[in-house]
Amino acid sequence: MSIFDFDLHTHTQYSDGRNNVAEMLNAAEANGVAGFVLADHVFTNQQAEKLLEEYGSLERDTAPVPYLFGCETAVGTLDGKACVSQEMLEKFELVLMDCNNILFSQLKDFSGNPETLCDRLCDTLIAAAGNNPAVTIMAHPFNFGRNPLNLSLKYFTDERVGKVAEAFRKNGKVFEIMNQMYYWHDGTAFAEFHREYLRIVKVFDRAGVTFSVGSDAHSCCGIGNLPWCRRVVDELKLSGRFFLPEVFRSQNKAVAESTAANK
Numbered sequence: 001m002s003i004f005d006f007d008l009h010t011h012t013q014y015s016d017g018r019n020n021v022a023e024m025l026n027a028a029e030a031n032g033v034a035g036f037v038l039a040d041h042v043f044t045n046q047q048a049e050k051l052l053e054e055y056g057s058l059e060r061d062t063a064p065v066p067y068l069f070g071c072e073t074a075v076g077t078l079d080g081k082a083c084v085s086q087e088m089l090e091k092f093e094l095v096l097m098d099c100n101n102i103l104f105s106q107l108k109d110f111s112g113n114p115e116t117l118c119d120r121l122c123d124t125l126i127a128a129a130g131n132n133p134a135v136t137i138m139a140h141p142f143n144f145g146r147n148p149l150n151l152s153l154k155y156f157t158d159e160r161v162g163k164v165a166e167a168f169r170k171n172g173k174v175f176e177i178m179n180q181m182y183y184w185h186d187g188t189a190f191a192e193f194h195r196e197y198l199r200i201v202k203v204f205d206r207a208g209v210t211f212s213v214g215s216d217a218h219s220c221c222g223i224g225n226l227p228w229c230r231r232v233v234d235e236l237k238l239s240g241r242f243f244l245p246e247v248f249r250s251q252n253k254a255v256a257e258s259t260a261a262n263k
């Protein structure tokens with residue numbers, strides 16, 4: 001068993017996923033997934049409350065594959081605050097946080113100036129790492145390549161990235177390597193995207209940041225789909241600082257040992 005047997009980022013019909021939890025469980029069992037995290041989107045306290053209610057109605061104890069009641073919130077402001085309160089986020093078993101249009105729409109003024117845009121985004125990521133104690137995983141960082149930002153990874157120099165990496169390390173934030181990361185860079189040829197992404201991950205690795213892997217599957221067929229994550233980990237020979245929730249870690253001794261450094 002390895003970190004690739006666990007999928008820490010999936011979505012269901014509780015937000016914008018296509019399938020219900022029963023269908024996700026079926027697929028997880030079929031695909032040999034050892035454990036996964038429901039990380040449905042919550043952008044308001046009300047949505048978070050509703051999701052917790054939905055989770056409460058599930059009979060998890062009898063599930064064929066273990067899973068966690070997580071959520072994925074988003075950075076709500078340029079100064080890095082989540083759009084759901086920390087108090088509410090603390091009610092989930094694992095919290096992911098991404099950057100999306102809620103933030104991107106506040107950066108319209110910089111769209112003609114990629115250097116400034118890049119600096120603002122790095123500042124926001126640094127603030128986000130420091131301001132949100134309830135958040136464990138920063139979901140697919142540097143997902144800025146699509147509309148409306150269209151910001152290529154090449155602007156994120158090692159120096160800029162190094163400052164973000166230091167903030168992640170200092171605040172114990174996990175850097176998610178997400179299997180569909182290329183989706184966020186549709187204006188760049190895959191080979192170029194891949195090369196630039198590896199360069200960035202390398203900076204985080206050198207800074208001592210912990211990583212996680214996830215599919216960000218929005219339908220059951222994607223659950224446990226992590227081949228590109230594995231490729232990134234293999235090509236960079238990442239050192240074994242991987243995050244795995246305690247309940248999954250204790251499932252397998254080998255996994256426990258390889259992630260013990262994170263405790």
Ligand SMILES: [Zn+2]
Nearest residue numbers: 009011072216
């Ligand atoms: Zn997601």
